[in-house]
Amino acid sequence: MLFICKGKKEFLMLFDPALSPVAHIAMKPRFGYFHPHFVGRPHMSIRSTILLALIAMFVGFTFDSAYGQRSPGRGFGRDSGDAELEKSPLAANAFEKKALSVLEDVYQNQRFRNVPQHDGRLLRILTQSLGAKHVVELGSSTGYSGIWFGLALKETGGKLTTYEIDAERAATARANYKRAGMEDLITLVEGDAHEEVKKLTGTIDIIFLDADKEGYVDYLNKLLPMLRPNGLVLAHNINPRMADPDFMKAITTNPDLETVVRGGMSITLKKK
Numbered sequence: 492m493l494f495i496c497k498g499k500k501e502f503l504m505l506f507d508p509a510l511s512p513v514a515h516i517a518m519k520p521r522f523g524y525f526h527p528h529f530v531g532r533p534h535m536s537i538r539s540t541i542l543l544a545l546i547a548m549f550v551g552f553t554f555d556s557a558y559g560q561r562s563p564g565r566g567f568g569r570d571s572g573d574a575e576l577e578k579s580p581l582a583a584n585a586f587e588k589k590a591l592s593v594l595e596d597v598y599q600n601q602r603f604r605n606v607p608q609h610d611g612r613l614l615r616i617l618t619q620s621l622g623a624k625h626v627v628e629l630g631s632s633t634g635y636s637g638i639w640f641g642l643a644l645k646e647t648g649g650k651l652t653t654y655e656i657d658a659e660r661a662a663t664a665r666a667n668y669k670r671a672g673m674e675d676l677i678t679l680v681e682g683d684a685h686e687e688v689k690k691l692t693g694t695i696d697i698i699f700l701d702a703d704k705e706g707y708v709d710y711l712n713k714l715l716p717m718l719r720p721n722g723l724v725l726a727h728n729i730n731p732r733m734a735d736p737d738f739m740k741a742i743t744t745n746p747d748l749e750t751v752v753r754g755g756m757s758i759t760l761k762k763k
């Protein structure tokens with residue numbers, strides 16, 4: 492927890508402990524700061540401390556809801572009350588057992604804005620039930636959602652093409668696909684997906700949008716023509732605060748598409 496004070500203005504900000512030193516260095520020249528651990532008494536009244544702590548808790552809760560990054564104690568990777576009715580995924584064979592253990596490890600130790608477990612399971616179910624042969628994912632991060640797709644694609648005989656712009660996350664994702672025994676099922680393309688997807692050929696069964704939110708319309712324009720009839724466009728972080736209105740317009744006003752939004756994910760069927 493970091494207290495930043497400037498004159499009479501008081502701010503309370505919560506940072507990931509790992510980011511704190513960076514935040515300190517970045518903020519010091521601008522604001523000056525008092526850190527309670529180092530300076531002792533922060534210059535804030537008890538009332539404003541409580542008020543700001545409540546605001547911080549609200550912001551933290553909102554962030555959790557948006558990214559599904561809840562602590563294990565609050566329900567590992569779950570994003571809604573519905574998920575409380577579910578049981579943990581069960582492995583039917585050695586391949587699934589290994590994949591599920593890698594998923595658990597990624598979620599606990601290498602998390603970067605990954606979908607909640609509940610959404611990962613939904614991606615798998617939709618992919619397998621559609622018999623998808625080619626899934627295209629925008630935004631691999633550390634490979635969490637990709638491994639959920641991989642579980643389905645192992646059964647359907649399909650492949651995932653996934654895009655990641657960040658070199659470090661791309662390397663982590665590749666290593667995780669390998670650990671999960673999915674290196675033959677998943678191709679990670681490193682680079683700006685807006686450019687890289689232009690090289691795609693063939694038919695797509697499922698498009699999963701989970702990269703830059705303001706880029707969803709561009710991805711849709713480029714990939715929808717390649718989506719087969721009865722294929723799906725799935726988009727993550729679709730809620731009133733985060734959804735791009737242009738994207739929502741594109742998926743809800745085209746009579747050839749049918750869209751529902753549930754639990755922060757839009758599911759769009761290409762009718763023909």
Ligand SMILES: C[S@@+](CC[C@H](N)C(=O)[O-])C[C@H]1O[C@@H](n2cnc3c(N)ncnc32)[C@H](O)[C@@H]1O
Nearest residue numbers: 604605606630632635636655656683684702703
């Ligand atoms: C929300 S995370 C993806 C989470 C991942 N689908 C999962 O659930 O494990 C978004 C990722 O998209 C990547 N990204 C953002 N803009 C991109 C772009 N233009 N091209 C490729 N990747 C991009 C970010 O680097 C980030 O790792």
